[in-house]
Amino acid sequence: MAGESDDYVYDEATGEWRPASEMAAAAAADQTVVCDSAGNALADGDSVTLIKDLKVKGANQTLKQGTVIKSIRLTSNPEEIDCRHDSIKGLVLRTEFVRKRK
Numbered sequence: 566m567a568g569e570s571d572d573y574v575y576d577e578a579t580g581e582w583r584p585a586s587e588m589a590a591a592a593a594a595d596q597t598v599v600c601d602s603a604g605n606a607l608a609d610g611d612s613v614t615l616i617k618d619l620k621v622k623g624a625n626q627t628l629k630q631g632t633v634i635k636s637i638r639l640t641s642n643p644e645e646i647d648c649r650h651d652s653i654k655g656l657v658l659r660t661e662f663v664r665k666r667k
Contacts, residue, residue: 597643605665607646609638613663624653633666634658 572585599607602616612635619628628650638647646663648656 599639599643599646599660601663601665602661603664607637607639607660607665611637612666613637613646613648613658614666615658616662616664619658619662621653621656626652628653634663 573582574585574588575581576583576588601607601613607613612633615628615630615632615634617630620626621628632650634648634650634656636649640647640657644660645657646660648658650656
């Protein structure tokens, strides 16, 4: 197979060896866009604002409307984002309760 420069990757879903470029293109097509409550696309590192008061389970604390959350991280679930708050570690928020800061 001289002249062939494409690497092959085993695709567990189909049980076949497929070209790496084809697998990368399929993975890029599978990525879903994560949106806030207003429909704005979110990305890792964005800052968001809470649109309503939220009781935090297990922390006996309420995050007030207008609270700014910085440096969010997207999760595998398009309806949830991982974030940090000064007083709460491991905070996961639903995208329906946040709005992207411009």
